[in-house]
Amino acid sequence: MEPMLTTIGLTKNFGGLTAVNNVNFSIYPGDAQSIIGPNGAGKSTFFKLISGEIKPSRGKIMFNGKDITKLPQTKVSHRGIAVAYQITNIFPLLTVFENVRVAAQSRKTTFNFWSKAESHSEISDQALHILEEIGLIQFRHDIAANLSHGDQKRLEIGIALATKPELLLLDEPTAGLSPTETRQTIELIKNISEHLTIILVEHKMTVVMEVSDKITVLHYGSLLAQGSPEDIRNNEEVRRVYLGGVKM
Ligand SMILES: Nc1ncnc2c1ncn2[C@@H]1O[C@H](COP(=O)(O)OP(=O)(O)OP(=O)(O)O)[C@@H](O)[C@H]1O
Ligand SMILES: [Mg+2]
Structure with a gap:
């Protein structure tokens, strides 16, 4: 290999x-x-x-x-390389769902002009799937700025996932998190790594x-x-x- x-x-x-x-x-x-x-x-x-x-x-x-x-x-x-740093890619005034959806939508749009665009509902489904994976589905209608620090860091990972990368770079995903939040993020990373x-x-x-x-x-x-x-x-x-x- x-x-x-x-x-x-x-x-x-x-x-x-x-x-x-x-x-x-x-x-x-x-x-x-x-x-x-x-x-x-x-x-x-x-x-x-x-x-x-x-x-x-x-x-x-x-x-x-x-x-x-x-x-x-x-x-x-x-x-196909995505990075999640601090919480720098979040749009604070959009909802949690909108943040992931915008990232999914922005993916490769400039290159795939001639290929069949993914429909709105396909992109929404992908966004919802990611929100399930990062454990934020119940907060999907909340404004991102109102999330806890730990949830914002997981949303940042969700935004990276929405670009459908092959390789994901995570820079200190548990910095500043409580032990409980750190545990959630460890489980998320293990899931993603599958x-x-x-x-x-x-x-x-x-x-x-x-x-x-x-x-x-x-x-x-x-x-x-x-x-x-x-x-x-x-x-x-x-x-x-x-x-x-x-x-x-
Ligand atoms: N844009 C820059 N201009 C000048 N020096 C820089 C720049 N970015 C980083 N450095 C310096 O390069 C070195 C490496 O920095 P870097 O941020 O990569 O370290 P790090 O391993 O990520 O550290 P940390 O664990 O604190 O995040 C440091 O000495 C830093 O001050
Ligand atoms: Mg660093």
């Missing part, structure tokens, strides 16, 4: 700072991988490079066998250990270690630079 996504020598400099340094990374279809590392290690920058939000200083990004390094963000999204390939950036080690097939550790932009949750848990260097103060 070929990897779905590969980065080759991926590097990003911000002035004199190398935020991502020569990273070689691969993920295979169906896997759930996590990227961990201290604050400022380059995790979010790595996601921004993959999603086309920023361009690398050096290196290459391959997705499904094609070079996407130079594609703009909208084209990367059309190829039908999607996922890369997760997360500081909570309980979440990382529970959902990951494989873990990559970044440190000052460089790849420090890679392996199974068990390998990473037992890696002396990883414990020293990152896990020392973290409960596992």
Whole structure:
């Protein structure tokens, strides 16, 4: 099997700072991988490079066998990569349902001019299906701004899902969530990972250990270690630079 996504020598400099340094990374279809590392290690920058939000200083990004390094963000999204960051993609004054529906509707519209457009009811059905999956179906008529922080973070994931990605990048999906909300989000990620390939950036080690097939550790932009949750848990260097103060 070929990897779905590969980065080759991926590097990003911000002035004199190398935020991502020569990273070689691969993920295979169906896997759930996590990227961990201290604050400022380059995790979010790595996601921004993959999603086309920023361009690398050096290196290459391959997705499904094609070079996407130079594609703009909208084209990367059309190829099938979606990102859920904080709650930045939510339209606060639209309802929960409208938020997901708009995302589903905006998908690939510019490219599929000649193909049969999906009907309004098909798109609405997809939106409702996603609301079921993210556990927000009962809030579908509520204004998004009125949701709790945890529910807004799950709505952000729903908006990403509505673009029908093959690869979903999740940046700290449980940051700021209560233990109960964190548990809901872990279950959601496990569900999603049954039908999607996922890369997760997360500081909570309980979440990382529970959902990951494989873990990559970044440190000052460089790849420090890679392996199974068990390998990473037992890696002396990883414990020293990152896990020392973290409960596992
Ligand atoms: N647009 C930018 N301009 C200059 N420096 C930046 C920019 N974006 C990120 N950096 C720097 O690059 C480094 C990596 O940042 P990044 O946000 O990728 O880290 P991170 O691993 O996501 O950290 P955190 O765990 O705190 O989210 C940091 O030193 C950061 O200050
Ligand atoms: Mg970050």
